[in-house]
Amino acid sequence: MRLLPRLLIILFVIFAPLPAFAVNPDEMLSDPALEARARTLSAELRCMVCQNQSIDDSNADLAKDLRLLVRERITDGDSDDEVLNYIVSRYGEFVLLKPRFSVRTLLLWGAPVLLILAGGIALIVFARKRAGKPTGSKLTEDEKARLAELLEK
Template identity: 60%
Template structure:
């Protein structure tokens, strides 16, 4: 019985959305669009949370702004452009892969490729390098080493 109760509570415990009842739009289609847009917007206070999941006041302001723009007749793209123009591209949970961000998208793989290339060159040169004179053993030293290794 307890297991069934725990299972039921686990199934009912969905994500805790911070959207307040007074924010919900009366038109279900507009509300669905607002939720879709909100999933892609970062809470500027909580960092890696979307604005629907955040209880921060700034996230509430962003949710209200999105709904206000939708009620005014903006398309989803226009709402996103408006928010990005106002708060910067950091507000997007999935930043675009163009413009200045292109450097960030390319930098990681480029640095990895460069590092692997440098390591390969180093290992190739090290393998082909002649043995230094100091590392060579004389005949007496070789005999002494063999004697030590026997013991």
């Protein structure tokens, strides 16, 4: 009898963190292949309301509209790139969770590399400047005499 509550708790802990997809059954396409394409594309698009979720995970009204738009474009025969290009033309590059590499996003993609290089150069310059400087204070006359005495022995 005591095993069943423990088992239920374990199952709850295992399955609780799984994401709850926001796609409603009335939004789904009847063709499994088209629905799989729609899910893949939805996972690449950012919810403009939540901004840190894909439209597949978001319950916002705008995310639902975008999911329906993706499915509509797919059923009209658009390719995946055409669907993404259509949505990007309407909402901008920001709608993509992983922005494309282009001249406009060059700084976005290059900034981490530039920051790491700048940090490395700064560390090298700092270390070289510090290496040439003496540490501690100069010896007093008494300390110099004592050192000379110890070295002579």
